[in-house]
Amino acid sequence: MTTTHxxxxxxxxxxKMHGNLAGNAALLDALGTADPAAHCQFGVCVPFPYLAQxxxxxxxxxxxxxxxxxxxxxxxxxxxxxxxxMLVEFGCTWxxxxxxxxxxxxxxxxxxxxxxxxxxxxxxxTPVVCVGESLDERExxxxxxxxxxxxxxxxxxxxxxxxxxxxxxxxxWAIGTGRTASPEQAQEVHSAIRVALQGLGVPQVQxxxxxxxxxxxxxxxxxxxxxxxxxxxGASLVADEFLRIAAA
Numbered sequence: 001m002t003t004t005h006x007x008x009x010x011x012x013x014x015x016k017m018h019g020n021l022a023g024n025a026a027l028l029d030a031l032g033t034a035d036p037a038a039h040c041q042f043g044v045c046v047p048f049p050y051l052a053q054x055x056x057x058x059x060x061x062x063x064x065x066x067x068x069x070x071x072x073x074x075x076x077x078x079x080x081x082x083x084x085x086m087l088v089e090f091g092c093t094w095x096x097x098x099x100x101x102x103x104x105x106x107x108x109x110x111x112x113x114x115x116x117x118x119x120x121x122x123x124x125x126t127p128v129v130c131v132g133e134s135l136d137e138r139e140x141x142x143x144x145x146x147x148x149x150x151x152x153x154x155x156x157x158x159x160x161x162x163x164x165x166x167x168x169x170x171x172x173w174a175i176g177t178g179r180t181a182s183p184e185q186a187q188e189v190h191s192a193i194r195v196a197l198q199g200l201g202v203p204q205v206q207x208x209x210x211x212x213x214x215x216x217x218x219x220x221x222x223x224x225x226x227x228x229x230x231x232x233x234g235a236s237l238v239a240d241e242f243l244r245i246a247a248a
Contacts, residue, residue, distance in 0.1 A: 002060075009040035009222070010166065010206050011096060011246045012128065013236025014068060014096060014193045014221035019050055025093050028057045030239035036246035040229060043094055044236065048082055051090040056068060059091065063236035066094025069102060069156075070125070072115035084123030095120045096231075098150070098155035100172045114153035121157075121164055125219045128166045128231065130210065131193075135173035144172075144192050151196065159200045167207045168231045174211030176233060192228035222248055 001193065020131030024046070036042045043064035046054050054065045071081035087095060108116075117127035133146040147169070155162065169189050171181050181189075186209050199206050209221050209229030223228055235241045 007204055007206055007228050010208060011036070011040050011042050011232065011242075012066075012094065012208065012230070013044040013232050013242055014099070014210075015044065015045060015046050015050075015237060016068070016233060017100075018237055019047055021050075024050055024053060026220065027237065027239055028054065028063075031063060031243065032058070032061050034239075034243050036243050037063060039246045042246055045094055045096050051092065055091045058187050064093040065089060065094070066092045066125070066128075068096045070095040070097060070101065070116050070120050070127070072112060072119045074119070084119050084125055087120075087125055088123050089116055091199075092125055093147060094166075095125050095127055096168075097127045100130060100132055100170055100175055103170070105204060107206035110150050111153045114157060115148070118161065118164060121161055126138060128168050128208070130170050131167045132170040132172050132175075132211070132233070138173060143226060145187060147189060147192065148196075151193070155196060155200060162197065162200060162202045162205055165205060167197075167205060168210050168245070169193065169207060169209035170231060176212070178212055179208070179212070180217050181225050183217075184247055187220060188228055190224065194226045213245060215241050215248065218245040218248035 045066045045068050058065055067087050071083050083207045087151055097116040102108045117129050120127040131147050131150040133143045137146045145148045190207050193207050197203050205237050206228040208229045209227050213230040213232045
């Protein structure tokens with residue numbers, strides 16, 4: 001669909017529920033020494049308890065950081081929730097919203113994901129809105145229908161909001177399974193997303209691919225015209241592997 005690639009490249013690591021103080025420090029030191037941001041925009045999304053550590057270790061570096069979720073509420077009696085204003089105090093650039101694990105394990109609806117994205121934007125944080133289909137949905141030929149449904153309330157926020165977001169396509173069947181969508185399968189979905197964005201006048205929005213991204217397949221994925229980078233899971237916990245993805 002897109003013939004040239006003028007959009008900035010972005011590689012984000014999602015640590016999921018991994019990490020400890022000593023291991024985090026070693027990983028971030030290795031990343032900082034190599035400066036992966038020389039190749040692309042670069043960042044890590046870490047568990048809430050480690051945001052203070054990451055802020056301290058990365059402040060002043062070219063590596064940005066963010067959270068793996070955010071509440072749709074500003075404040076109040078919402079035990080266990082973390083607001084966007086709280087994330088701002090820890091220097092977060094990004095907040096993942098609608099990751100497939102949040103949708104499936106915590107029952108987050110498409111509208112809730114859009115509400116969380118809006119809350120992040122209101123605080124000046126860039127939401128990374130995740131969408132993707134299950135294996136049953138793909139095998140049923142409903143991939144694009146699922147993506148359209150998940151994106152509908154996000155697109156309804158309007159062009160001004162969309163221009164300040166990042167989208168991430170992560171086929172559920174490829175997350176943590178070792179299976180990866182082929183570059184052509186991923187491009188098909190990214191192209192459809194790009195058509196929707198162009199229809200709203202925001203073709204510049206970055207659309208990342210997530211789902212068992214590793215150094216071995218990164219270059220072939222990034223060669224696709226509508227894939228602007230990656231949301232990396234397990235491979236982001238291994239400095240050398242993560243750096244090779246960024247270099248791709």
